[in-house]
Structures are given as C-alpha cells and as structure tokens.
Amino acid sequence: MVLDLVPLRPSSGRARMPDPVLIGAAGALVLIGLGAVSIATTGRIDPTAGHVVRQGVALVLGLVLGGVLATTDHRRSALLAPVLYVVALVLLALVLIVGPPINGARAWLQAGPVQFQPSELAKVALIMMLASLTQERREPTLTAGGIGAVVVVGALPMGLILLQPDFGTFLVFVALICVLLLVAGARLRHLLVLAIVGLVAIGLAWQLDLVEDHQVERLAVFLDAGASDPQGAGYNTAQAQIAVGSGGLFGRGLQAGQQNALGYVPENHTDFVFTVVAEETGFAGAAVLLGLYALVLWRGLRIAAAAPDMLGTLLAAGGVAVIAIQVFISIGMTIGLVPVIGLPLPLVSYGGSNLVTSLAMIGLMVSVHRAAR
Numbered sequence: 001m002v003l004d005l006v007p008l009r010p011s012s013g014r015a016r017m018p019d020p021v022l023i024g025a026a027g028a029l030v031l032i033g034l035g036a037v038s039i040a041t042t043g044r045i046d047p048t049a050g051h052v053v054r055q056g057v058a059l060v061l062g063l064v065l066g067g068v069l070a071t072t073d074h075r076r077s078a079l080l081a082p083v084l085y086v087v088a089l090v091l092l093a094l095v096l097i098v099g100p101p102i103n104g105a106r107a108w109l110q111a112g113p114v115q116f117q118p119s120e121l122a123k124v125a126l127i128m129m130l131a132s133l134t135q136e137r138r139e140p141t142l143t144a145g146g147i148g149a150v151v152v153v154g155a156l157p158m159g160l161i162l163l164q165p166d167f168g169t170f171l172v173f174v175a176l177i178c179v180l181l182l183v184a185g186a187r188l189r190h191l192l193v194l195a196i197v198g199l200v201a202i203g204l205a206w207q208l209d210l211v212e213d214h215q216v217e218r219l220a221v222f223l224d225a226g227a228s229d230p231q232g233a234g235y236n237t238a239q240a241q242i243a244v245g246s247g248g249l250f251g252r253g254l255q256a257g258q259q260n261a262l263g264y265v266p267e268n269h270t271d272f273v274f275t276v277v278a279e280e281t282g283f284a285g286a287a288v289l290l291g292l293y294a295l296v297l298w299r300g301l302r303i304a305a306a307a308p309d310m311l312g313t314l315l316a317a318g319g320v321a322v323i324a325i326q327v328f329i330s331i332g333m334t335i336g337l338v339p340v341i342g343l344p345l346p347l348v349s350y351g352g353s354n355l356v357t358s359l360a361m362i363g364l365m366v367s368v369h370r371a372a373r
Contacts, residue, residue, distance in 0.1 A: 016370045018070060019303065025295035026347060026362045030059060030355075032289060033348035036276040039255055040269035041350070051269060051350055058352030065356060066363030074312050074367040081128035085153070088125040091118035092160035099164075107164045119169045120353035122157045123322055124360050126176065129153060131314035134184045142184040150177060151194065168343040172325050174198065179321035180314055183304070236272070239264045240334045243275040244286075251282030269350040271342050274334045289348075293327050296362075303369045312368035319361035322346075 034055060041051040069077055091109065095118050099106040108115045130150055134142060142150075154177045162170050181191060243259035246252065255261070257279035260268050265275045278286045297320055304316035323346050330345040332338035344351050346358040 016372060018366045019299055019369045021295055022299035022303070022362065022365060022369070025292045025299070026359070029289070029292050029296070029347040030359075032277065032292075033273070033345075033350075033355075034059075035254075036273050036280075036348060037269050037350045039257075039280060040260060040273065040276050054352060055350055055355065058355045059359075061352070062356040062359030066359035066366075069360055069363030070366035070370070072367060074315055074364060074371060075309075077364070077367065078128050078132045078311055078315070081125065081132045084121070084125035085129040085157075088118060088122040089156060089160070092122060092157055094118070096160065096163055105164045105166055107166050115352075117351070117353035119157075119161050119164075119166060120357040122161070123169075123172065123176075123357050124364075126154060126157060126173065127315060127318035127322065127361070127364070130177065130180050131311055131318055134180055134314055135310040142181065142186045142190075144190055146184075147181060147186055147190050147194065150181060151197075166342075168329060168341040171329065171341070172322055172343070175325040176318055176321050180318055183314060183317045184310070236266055236340050237333070237336055239266070240272050240275050241336055243268075244278040244335055247279040247282040247286070249282050250284050251278075251280050254280050256280065267342075270344055271330065271340075271349070272334055273345050273349045274331050277348075278334075290331075293323075297324055300365050303365050303372075306372045307368050308371050312371060316365050316368045319365050322361060323358065 034052060037055055038052045095109050096106055099108055100110055102108055107119060108117050110116075130153060133149055133153060134146065154173060158170055158173045161173070178191075181194070239259060243257065243265050246259060247257070252258070257276065259265050259279055260276050265272050268275055274286070274289075277289055281288075300316055300320035300323070304313045304320065307313040307316060326343050326346050329338055329341065329343045330349070333340045333343075344354045347355065349355075
C-alpha cells in the first residue's frame with residue numbers, strides 16, 4: 001500500500017463504531033459555519049435569516065445522506081458509482097443548456113427558490129467511480145491502460161465544468177485524480193506524461209478563451225503584486241486581507257467586525273467566509289478552525305491507511321484530497337497565497353450543495369472506518 005501511515009487498531013467481530021474524532025471535528029466545523037453564515041448575512045443582506053434556515057435544511061439532508069453512506073458497507077455504495085457518474089454528467093450538460101447565469105457562470109440548476117450545483121454531486125460520483133475503476137485495474141500497480149481509463153473518466157466531467165466556467169472546481173478534480181493515481185501506485189513516468197498533457201490542456205483552454213477575462217485579471221494581479229488594482233481585480237483580496245488582519249489575536253468580537261458588517265468583503269458568506277471567522281475571533285479562532293480541519297484530514301488519512309481493501313483506501317483518500325484542496329484554495333485566496341478563483345470552505349461556507357457533498361464524503365470515510373477489522 002502506498003500510504004505508509006500508522007494504521008488504526010482493528011477491532012474484531014462486528015463493525016467498528018464510527019470515528020468520534022472525525023465526526024466531532026466535522027460537527028464543530030458545521031456549527032462554526034452556521035454561526036459565520038448567520039453573522040455574514042442576517043440583518044445586512046438577509047433580514048429574515050433565510051440563509052441560515054436554508055443552510056439548516058441542507059444540513060439535515062447532508063446528515064441523512066452521510067448517515068446512510070456511513071452505515072452502508074462502502075463496497076455496496078461503490079456499486080452505485082456508474083449510475084451516479086452518468087447522472088452527474090447529464091446534470092452537468094443540462095446546466096450548460098438551461099442553467100441561469102450567476103456571477104458570470106452557468107453552474108446551477110434552479111427550480112423555484114431551490115438551487116442545486118451539479119458539480120458538487122460530480123465530486124462524490126467521481127470519487128466513487130475512480131476508486132472503483134482504479135482498484136480493478138491494479139496488476140499489482142496501476143498500468144498505463146488503467147491510467148488512461150482514469151483520465152478519460154475524469155476528463156468528461158472536468159470538460160463540462162470548465163465550460164461553465166468553474167476553474168476552481170476544475171482544479172479540485174485535477175487534485176483528486178492526481179491523489180488517487182499516487183495512492184494506487186502509478187509509475188512516475190506515467191505521472192510525468194500526464195502532467196505534460198495537463199499543461200498542454202491548460203494552454204489550449206487559455207487559447208480557446210475558456211478562461212474568463214476576470215480570471216485572467218485576477219491571475220495577473222496575483223503574479224504581479226506591484227500592478228495590483230485595489231479598486232479593480234485586486235479588490236476582493238485587498239478587502240479580505242484587511243478583514244483578516246483587523247481581527248488581531250482574539251478578534252473584534254462576535255458581530256463586531258467592521259469589514260464584514262459594512263459589506264466591504266464580497267461573498268463573505270460563501271467563498272470568503274474565512275474572513276468572518278478571522279475578523280470576529282482573530283488568530284485564535286482561525287487557528288481553532290484550521291486545527292479542526294487538520295483533525296478531519298488526519299483521521300481521513302488514518303482511515304485510508306487502515307482500510308480493509310484498496311477500494312476503501314481510495315474512497316477515503318479521495319475525500320481527503322477534495323476537502324484538503326478546497327481548504328487550501330479557499331483560505332489561500334483570502335490571505336493572498338493563491339489567486340481568487342472562487343471555492344467554498346467545506347462544511348463552513350454557505351451553500352447547500354457543498355455542505356451535503358462534504359457530509360457525504362465524511363460518511364464514506366466513516367463507512368470505510370467501520371469496515372476495518
């Protein structure tokens with residue numbers, strides 16, 4: 001097994017109990033998220049607290065789905081991978097046809113007041129599909145044909161997502177594929193070839209204008225700080241950094257953050273929700289948030305290492321990869337480490353689709369943990 005980590009101590013007889021550290025850390029992040037969404041929206045942009053209510057509804061749905069996955073053997077859940085994958089592809093194609101344009105992208109399907117983001121379903125579907133496909137093609141390491149199959153299966157939803165365009169989610173899928181190939185034992189030369197193909201594909205996307213103008217401007221601002229326009233493409237990052245810095249060590253206090261309360265930080269309940277935590281609770285609160293994510297990722301890696309089969313290892317590792325890259329990009333773009341590309345903070349940001357998907361991935365990890373002996 002590629003993951004050389006200290007395994008969880010197996011139990012004998014019946015299925016193991018759910019991992020209390022993983023569930024506790026994930027639950028704490030969800031509660032922090034509800035508080036941050038409430039602070040960011042109630043009163044200023046949503047006097048009726050409707051955002052919090054909708055997030056609560058999504059939480060219930062996510063807990064139900066995550067609970068079902070957690071209590072179902074992961075090998076049985078994986079049998080649904082082809083169906084989920086096809087459904088995800090159909091919805092991703094449909095969103096390009098009938099999805100309403102929001103913030104310059106067609107990424108949502110809407111039915112009355114309900115919005116749904118098919119790319120979130122595609123994350124879980126792709127994890128399950130690639131895990132099933134990869135573990136079947138190990139002989140004992142992943143062959144070139146197996147790598148090709150993984151790339152083709154991953155390229156279909158990635159292409160549709162790039163057409164929306166949603167470059168942030170596209171990068172999440174890239175990270176997912178790379179992690180699963182590494183865990184499955186792909187040879188270095190194959191990975192190098194794949195990296196070259198990926199760079200060529202990004203260059204073609206750039207030449208074909210699949211990257212939006214505002215994304216190009218944000219990248220230019222990130223690469224050349226001296227050319228930063230704090231009132232233009234660099235506005236989001238500038239205001240986010242001010243909010244994070246103004247929190248100091250222990251923060252301004254709950255509902256006392258001026259940058260967020262006055263609306264200077266855009267999308268502070270979704271992509272920039274970290275600014276709410278940092279401004280209101282300071283470095284201490286941000287450290288607690290990061291510590292909780294570290295617990296989730298640590299337990300996910302331990303579960304992957306102790307999985308009873310390669311399928312379980314790949315499912316858990318896939319969930320860890322998706323959560324980790326989203327955390328890195330979401331917080332990184334807030335403090336200027338990466339360009340602003342727009343990704344929610346898992347379990348914390350407002351957005352029902354992302355919350356349900358994140359809880360589903362936690363459920364898959366718990367299922368793999370319970371199957372270990």
